Every structure is written in structure tokens, then in C-alpha cells.
Amino acid sequence: MSESILKIEGLSHDYRSGQGGIKAISFSVSPGEYIILAGPNGSGKTTLIRHLNGLLKPDTGRVRLHGRDIFRDLTHTRKTVGMVFQDADTQIVGETVFDEVAFGPENLGLNRETIDSKVWSTLERFDLTRFRDRHPATLSGGEKRRLTIAGILVMDPEIIIFDEPFANLDYPGTRDLVKIIAWLNRSGKTIIMATHDLDLVIQDAHRILIMANGRLHTQGKASDLAKNLGQYGLKPICTCALG
């Protein structure tokens, strides 16, 4: 892997309530990497990933994107680092599937023709063209998840962050999503994913970061850490547990 695309340096964030938060987290991300962020509930995964595209401001430390502080140009940061939220319903803003995908490019101030052409090609890529005039609330869980990814991908990000993407998905939806994320990574996108479902993605991931109590507990190659997940309070991978 070449030099880092994203560098996190001593990142700390305290909530006033005293719960959650992160402490002195440092790591870097190489272009094209597929990173899993694992850890029990409340370990700080969501807080950490919300710092990666400037949704939260750290108390100390910083995040650099291509060597520059992410807050120097937030629009560029948020265009480059796309984020797919855990709950699709709260991410969806548009009144129709087409409007939802067009939301990001409209914010970037692209002209109408460019927006329409980008939205059409993204809808085709995610097999959503037939739903273009449907209200997003009428889609299934898997379709909504595809729509949220389409809404990010249309902005052409280099890094895509997923926060618990398999939550509330049935088996076919989960299986399709695993394939889509692997395909995104193969096509050059850097993936950072916070998840409990390591079973589903460990074969595609390059690296696992394990968090506990707001700190980065350990990190390593996915294949190396897969056998010892139990000792970090995570569900062991089925095939490893069964030998």
C-alpha cells in the first residue's frame, strides 16, 4: 500500500455527559484499504468515524486528509470522505429516490445537466432506476441501504465510511451489501466499516482495528486477528471457533 490517504493523530473527544468519547487515537489509512472497526457497544466507534469527515470537532488531535487538516476545506473533506449512517431512514432526505441521490451533487453546486446524468448512471449502477419516482419510505430495507450508498457514491468519494451497515437487514439484503462493499473496494474505494458482524466481511478486509473504552486497543491484519477476537470481547468468527 502507498502513503496514507487519511492520518488520525492523537484524536480525543469527551462528551459532557462523560459517556462514550475517544482517547488518544492514532492510525493511518492507505488508499484502497478495507478496514474494519470493531469493538463492543459504547467503545467509541461511531464517535471516531464522525471525526473522519468533520462532523465532530476533536478536543485534541487532528485528522489529515492527503496531508491537510480536514477542517481547512470541509466541503472537500465531505465530498472525499462519504459516510453511510447506521439508520438509513435518518440519512434519507429526498422525497423521491431520484431526489435523494441528487441531494449531494446539488449541495456541491454542480449544474443541472451534470447532476441529472450522474444521478441516472448511479441509479443504474445500483439497480434503482425503476424506483426513481418512488418515495424512499416505500423501499425495502436492502433497497434503502443501496439508496443511501448511491447517495454517497454519486459524489465520487475516495473513502466510504459505513456505520453498522448490516443493522436491520435481512439475509438477502446483507448478502447483497457484502458484495456491493467488496466491489466498491475492488474498484478503488477505501472502505472503513464499523461493525459487529465480522463473520460477513473478514474475508474481504485487510485490517481490523479493535476499540475498547474509547481507546484503540489493538490493530492488525484481519487474518491474524480473526482467531483471537473472543479475547477482545467480540464474537469469534464461526469458522475459526469450529477449527
Added chain:
Amino acid sequence: MPNLFEFKSGKSLAHILDPRCKFFLLCIISAGLVSASLPMCLTLLLLVFVLLKSMGIGPVRLALQLRYFILFLFMIILVRGLAEPGPKLFTLIAYPVSISGLTQGSLVAIRFFTVMVLGLVFSATTRPSELKAAVQWFLKPIPFIPEQRAGVIISLALRFLPMILSQAKESGQAIDARCGNLLKNPIKRMSTLILALLGKTFKSADQLAIAMEARCYTETRTDPGFRPSGKEPLALAVGISIFLVLICI
């Protein structure tokens, strides 16, 4: 049951008209209704029902969705009947209800109802982004008014209204599922629902704001282009004629 006020795509006349034209027609017809007579109000209401039918919304579904509003209108009629002096139609617990009061109350109620239904037609056939663009277009020539901010406020309000209504329904069902419907004190019932609803609404608003921010939300975003269908001149002519008839007859 889906919320009738939410935008639903379609190919009806109300869908294909330019949002600026629809907005203008909504404003002038609503203004005309203020001084319209009862027969004119009823005729217009009939026309609006035909328009609603072409959009696939029948009177039963409409009445079910607006049942609390209709109840409110009946209260208006009754209060006017009780308050207005004149020949008595019947007596309600020793209080006379006058014919003239009921007539005047009915006129006010039908005006309200027609404006509400016109608003429903407008919101169900206009994307919030189109409405925002139309509002901006109308406000642009007026000095000292930040038209983009006004447009954003309106489109966000429209985005949140259906969300609040659906959350109210969910919270109500969650309360009833635990026998909340057996609570005899109406204030306690309402406060239970309102507190739950407020908490949920603020949380959703917060999450939605974060999700919008994550996708570079700005007030100066590209608006949808206006695509006139060619039927706007005819619609304007009909709308202005209706306005003139409403205020003259």
C-alpha cells in the same frame, strides 16, 4: 395509511404544472375564498374533489386523513350556531342553536376546508425542492428578504411535517400497545404522547441535520430547473377566472 400531504409522483395535471404557477394559483384562489359565497365555495370544493380523484385520492380516504380537522370544523359550526342570535333550529342542553349561526358557521368551515384541501393538492403534487425554488423565485425581487434562507425554512418544514405525523402515530400505537388507551385523564394521555413525541422529533431532527451536513448541505445548492408543461397559460386563465367569480358572485 400513507400521509396524504407527502409528495407522490404522478402524471396528473396538478403534477405537471410549473410549481410557480401552482403556487400563484393556490394564493389567489385561497384569497378569493375569503369573500366567496356558500354556493361558490361548494362548487369549487366539487372541482377540487374531481382533481383529487384524478390523483387517486377518494373522499373517504380524505375524510379519514382529515378527521380531526373535520371535527374541529364541526365545533366551529356549532359554536357559531350557539353564539349567533336568530330563529332557533333546535335546543342544545337549554341553549338555542340558530339557523343563521349554523349557516355562517358552515360557510366559514367550508372555506377553511377548501383551503386545506387545496393545500393538500399542492403539497402532494409538488416536491419540496420545487416549492423551495418557487418561493425563492417569488421572493427574489423583494429587497431585504433572504430568499434562499426562506426557501430552506419552508422546504425543511415540509420535510419534517410528515415525519412528525408518522412519529406521532408510532408513539400513539406504542402507548396504546401498553394499554395507554385506558388512561382516563385526557391531559395525562396527551402529555404522555407529547413528551415521547417531542423527544423523538428532536432526536430525528438532530440525526437528519448531521446526515445533511455529512453530504455538504448548503443554502446555495443547485435548485431543480423549472420545466413548464405548456399548460400553464390555460391553468392561469382558469385559475384567475375562478378567482374573479369567487370575489364577484
